[in-house]
Amino acid sequence: MTTLQLTFIIFVALIAQLAIFAAMAFYRQWQSFAELKRRLAEWEGPRTEKLPQEGTPPPPIKPLWPEFREFKVQRKVLEDKNGTICSFYLIPVDGKSLPAFKPGQYLTFQLDLTDPDTHSSKSLVRCYSLSDEPHSEYYRVTIKKVPTGQASNFFHEKVQVGDILKVKAPAGHFYLDTAGTGPVVLIGSGIGITPVLGMLNASLHQAPQREIWLYYGVRNGEEMIMKEHLDKLAQQHNNLHLYLCYSQPQAPEVKGVDYQHSGRIDITLLRLTLPLKPHHFYVCGPKLMMEMLVPDLSAWGVPEHHIHYESFGPASLTKHETSRSALGEEATIAAELTVTFSKSGPTFPWKKAATSLLEFAEDHGIAIASGCRAGSCGTCMTPLESGEVEYHQRPDTDLKPGNCLLCISVPKTSLTLKA
Numbered sequence: 001m002t003t004l005q006l007t008f009i010i011f012v013a014l015i016a017q018l019a020i021f022a023a024m025a026f027y028r029q030w031q032s033f034a035e036l037k038r039r040l041a042e043w044e045g046p047r048t049e050k051l052p053q054e055g056t057p058p059p060p061i062k063p064l065w066p067e068f069r070e071f072k073v074q075r076k077v078l079e080d081k082n083g084t085i086c087s088f089y090l091i092p093v094d095g096k097s098l099p100a101f102k103p104g105q106y107l108t109f110q111l112d113l114t115d116p117d118t119h120s121s122k123s124l125v126r127c128y129s130l131s132d133e134p135h136s137e138y139y140r141v142t143i144k145k146v147p148t149g150q151a152s153n154f155f156h157e158k159v160q161v162g163d164i165l166k167v168k169a170p171a172g173h174f175y176l177d178t179a180g181t182g183p184v185v186l187i188g189s190g191i192g193i194t195p196v197l198g199m200l201n202a203s204l205h206q207a208p209q210r211e212i213w214l215y216y217g218v219r220n221g222e223e224m225i226m227k228e229h230l231d232k233l234a235q236q237h238n239n240l241h242l243y244l245c246y247s248q249p250q251a252p253e254v255k256g257v258d259y260q261h262s263g264r265i266d267i268t269l270l271r272l273t274l275p276l277k278p279h280h281f282y283v284c285g286p287k288l289m290m291e292m293l294v295p296d297l298s299a300w301g302v303p304e305h306h307i308h309y310e311s312f313g314p315a316s317l318t319k320h321e322t323s324r325s326a327l328g329e330e331a332t333i334a335a336e337l338t339v340t341f342s343k344s345g346p347t348f349p350w351k352k353a354a355t356s357l358l359e360f361a362e363d364h365g366i367a368i369a370s371g372c373r374a375g376s377c378g379t380c381m382t383p384l385e386s387g388e389v390e391y392h393q394r395p396d397t398d399l400k401p402g403n404c405l406l407c408i409s410v411p412k413t414s415l416t417l418k419a
């Protein structure tokens, strides 16, 4: 055999080996992909939010109790080192046991405040997430004091142990399906940790073996709440993976001891740390984080119904917003619609960029009373004189005939609102 022949045989053998390796690697990848698809189909839990069919007025969800119920503040607990986050433990004045809620839901409060300028009394409606798992004796909410915020400052400064508050039944579509068994990723940033804490506590209690990843983002330890509780849970449950993410850690804080990740929670962190599994993601945090993370999860390939989120406050991100912008045809129709505010007078062309009629009215200087901005409190309910609206989600309040909730609806046809 010549040297050339031998070289050729070695070359062919090498190529054959490489081809075998490549085929094996491809087969393994294909197998894990098939397995992932199989588990996805198996673990597919029910969606937490079912959008109503277009054109059908969504029936309201029956609340656990009608209207407002009185609760006494049993305990006030400061949670963070800065003293800006406080938990309120609430017990029902009627002494009856409390119905279980879905972890992630919120309470709606009607507060009677005195206006500091006019000294007249006024009523304010606000929502606060239930920050613990369901208990039959008490509910807990955890409130951050925001600068010049009326309700949050009222809670921190004025509400005392023994005070009575008017509270609507738990509501909301952002909740964990505790009957599910698939892995979940809970993401809470800043005060957005509150609904996620409720989900975590409920899940570890009701399904102690379920795999949970918790990413909790704060600037540093000064802003953290319930760290001891979280560390204890992580020690007790091997299936809980805790990621405390500090965006501005302070000098004595040590990575790996006090926190796990320096930086904000983003898709890169999730991709680097999460195993390839069909997780359900539950995200709550500031608008900026949500605007980045939610589309990034979709772009990563997470199915839409595995992404659940809630944003506190007016600028909430809605599923509707995403799906509408994808519909060029609908956008063209929307451009031709008009909204008339009959009490104030003017008619405006509907702006397809507006996420709700409430936001649209405010953009045009029409004052509409609002509270939860999430379809729960009923404050923005407005008589609809003509036309039809389309809802992002089902109202959690009794919708009076001939009225609509401006905070969760957009026009379906041109409208006249009595506002």
Ligand SMILES: Cc1cc2nc3c(=O)[nH]c(=O)nc-3n(C[C@H](O)[C@H](O)[C@H](O)COP(=O)(O)OP(=O)(O)OC[C@H]3O[C@@H](n4cnc5c(N)ncnc54)[C@H](O)[C@@H]3O)c2cc1C
Pocket (backbone or CB within 6 Å): 106, 126, 127, 128, 129, 130, 141, 142, 143, 144, 145, 146, 147, 148, 149, 150, 151, 152, 153, 172, 191, 194, 195, 310, 311, 312, 313, 372, 373, 374
């Ligand atoms: C479903 C849901 C769940 C929630 N859960 C929680 C929770 O668990 N914990 C929590 O702390 N919060 C939660 N929130 C947010 C909460 O409902 C309130 O929005 C929050 O406490 C602020 O209300 P406020 O009355 O104190 O502030 P507001 O008086 O409504 O003011 C809000 C912000 O606007 C600014 N502002 C007010 N007036 C003006 C003005 N004239 N010019 C410029 N800026 C102004 C204030 O400085 C403040 O930063 C939740 C919200 C929703 C919708």
Ligand code: FES
Pocket (backbone or CB within 6 Å): 369, 370, 371, 372, 373, 374, 375, 376, 377, 378, 379, 380, 381, 397, 405, 406, 407, 408
């Ligand atoms: S503001 Fe609460 S239902 Fe619209």
